[in-house]
Amino acid sequence: MTKKWDIVIIGGGLSGFVAANYLAKTGFSILLLERGNKVGGRARTDEMKQQYFNLGPHALYKKGVAKPILEELGVNLSGKSPKVAGTLLENNIEYAAPFSPLGLLTTSLLNCKERIEWVKVLMKVMTINKEKLVQHTFEQWVKQTTHSKKVQSLLFLLGRLSTYCHAPEVVSAKVMLSHLQLVAGGVLYLDNGWQTMIDQLHNKAVMTGVQVQPQTTVKQIIKVDDYFKVLLSNGEEILGKYVLNTTGPDELYKMLPKMSSISQNGFTAVKGATLDVALTKLPNPQVLFALGLTDPLYYSVHSNAARLSQDNKSTILHVFRYYHPEDEIDGNSIKIELEQFLERLQPGWQNYVITSRFIPQITVNQRLPKLGDEQTLHRSKTGIPGLYIAGDWVSPDYILSEGAISSGKQAAEAIIQEAMR
Ligand SMILES: Cc1cc2nc3c(=O)[nH]c(=O)nc-3n(C[C@H](O)[C@H](O)[C@H](O)COP(=O)(O)OP(=O)(O)OC[C@H]3O[C@@H](n4cnc5c(N)ncnc54)[C@H](O)[C@@H]3O)c2cc1C
Structure with a gap:
């Protein structure tokens, strides 16, 4: 029976x-x-040559709703937060990311007026009542909030980073700002991966x-x-x-x-491409986090905060390409784009590869x-x-x-x- x-x-x-x-x-x-x-x-998390690869970059929100639920169930979350400092790239020029006090003071991306505008906008992001945004797309909210093109691109970039969504013209401002606020509370990279x-x-x-x-x-x-x-x-x-x-x-x-x-x-999935890489060493150990300012690209060295290999000696990093729902995806050219982005940040990285994996198209979230x-x-x-x-x-x-x-x-x-x- x-x-x-x-x-x-x-x-x-x-x-x-x-x-x-x-x-x-x-x-x-x-x-x-x-x-x-x-x-x-x-x-x-997949183990490849004793290296632990999550399916692309994964970070757990420290102030989110998920962490307390996991803790309530007795799940031990061991790992550390990555530093918020990093680099932004635009037309092959590097700028300090204005996400930390030092970055804000030193970046050549923003002039004095834009710096003040950026701080004001960040404070607004943190304090806004999201319920008032139910009628707005993220793009509408960004454009209403600031006229500075630079500050707008910083907001679009932070939106991508927090949610993986790269379609500001259709996504809900409420959901995007909720997740932006969560990211501002910090994230954890987990030891031994999400597995x-x-x-x-x-x-x-x-x-x-x-x-x-x-x-x-x-x-x-x-x-x-x-x-x-x-x-x-x-x-x-x-x-x-x-x-x-x-x-x-x-x-x-x-x-x-x-x-x-x-x-x-009628739901559309949020998708992207990921290049997961394990290196014996980083050619340029100073550069641990970088984003394209307008190019939808991400790079982060996850092993700088979490144990991600058996001997804990190698470097595990992820390079990621955010997709717009209407992007026509050619895996080969995306792979070249990600490799070149990594080459720009870590010249000669190919000489130190232990193992790597490229996934041209992966569903990050089942619904945009x-x-x-x-x-x-x-x-x-x-x-x-x-x-x-x-x-x-x-x-x-x-x-x-x-x-x-x-x-x-x-x-x-x-x-x-x-x-x-
Ligand atoms: C590249 C990438 C980066 C990400 N980064 C982050 C991040 O930084 N922070 C964050 O919070 N989240 C991140 N995520 C998202 C997070 O991984 C997912 O939201 C979460 O794991 C989804 O869990 P789920 O249980 O809803 O779905 P899934 O993990 O997809 O589980 C559904 C399961 O159902 C199984 N299944 C499907 N069809 C059938 C069937 N017919 N019969 C039986 N089984 C079936 C599938 O095999 C799967 O195991 C990322 C995801 C990706 C891919």
């Missing part, structure tokens, strides 16, 4: 495991299904009785009376009283062909937080009793791990409430 589970969770990323940990405390029987052969989703969060959540879940099944792809979810049939790609069938789906919206839509009010949601998404999100709350969703696209207010982790907790609480009724 097919076993009937109280809860079937689809997806073994941050949101799935956070939910599993909250649900496991209640004594439900829980099965977590993961398509990959390893758990972690996009919070996975440490996943491993701890995974172990705790398993210890409390959650059954985790990797290499299992869900094809369809069918509601039958008061339970769900979860059909797998290998033809097997699993029964669950409640289902929590933590995949992206496209995958969810495919699983629910006829039964739901969810329409092909566009202005007006709230209504679409509301419609996508499946409306099917017993079927819940979580993930980095589900929350109207948070994206990235903030959205994944907070929605995982919320979905678990909603299931518990429903089950106790």
Whole structure:
């Protein structure tokens, strides 16, 4: 006879495991299904030649909603904050980034008037009431806030850095400013990579009785009376009283062909390209963090703050290209662009490579937080009793791990409430 589970969770990323940990405390029987052969989703860390590579640059917000949830679940977060000082590049000219008092005083990017304007704008960013921005795109807010082109490009750059979103003309000012405020509270680069969060959540879940099944792809979810049939790609069938789906919206839509009010949601994913590099040494050890001022490029040496190799001697850095949703992506030229950006900052880096990895296109967040998404999100709350969703696209207010982790907790609480009724 097919076993009937109280809860079937689809997806073994941050949101799935956070939910599993909250649900496991209640004594439900829980099965977590993961398509990959390893758990972690996009919070996975891959070990290559004894070097730990996150899937591109990953930083945890120190003042966000995710950290307290992880701590509540007993996850130990070891790591350090990178320094805010760094370099901005524009037309091959380097400027000190005006993100620290020293950078602000020394940068040749801004004249005296622009410096004062920048400080005023930063204070506004920190104190603004975000609820008043629900009708604004980020671009509208930036242009209303300052007429200085330089200060505008600094705001666009900080927006990209905080959210990975590179479409200021459509993204919600409210979401962008929330995340800008979070970044201002500092970030953590985690020792041994983000896999440490996943491993701890995974172990705790398993210890409390959650059954985790990797290499299992869900094809369809069918509601039958008061339970769900979860059909797998290998033809097997699993029964669950409640289902929590933590995949992206496209995958969810495919699983629910006829039964739901969810329409092909119209969400756009936030994407980018990443070049992850391990070096025996840095040719230019002074340069640890740099951004393109208008070119959507990022560089940061993560091993300067976190232990990211077995012997803790090598240098792990990430170079990243933010994509606009309408970018036509040619992987080869993007790779050259990232390598040249790195060459500009670390001349001769190729001589010190232990290992590297280039991913031309990766989904950073399953939903670009566009202005007006709230209504679409509301419609996508499946409306099917017993079927819940979580993930980095589900929350109207948070994206990235903030959205994944907070929605995982919320979905678990909603299931518990429903089950106790
Ligand atoms: C390059 C990059 C940089 C990032 N940087 C940051 C950062 O600095 N700060 C930050 O907060 N966040 C960052 N993020 C985002 C963060 O990694 C994600 O938001 C978070 O990991 C998403 O977790 P999730 O559980 O919602 O989704 P996922 O991790 O995608 O988990 C969903 C899981 O579902 C599985 N699945 C999908 N379909 C099926 C199916 N049919 N059957 C079974 N299983 C299925 C997938 O394999 C996956 O494991 C970054 C992401 C990337 C890619």
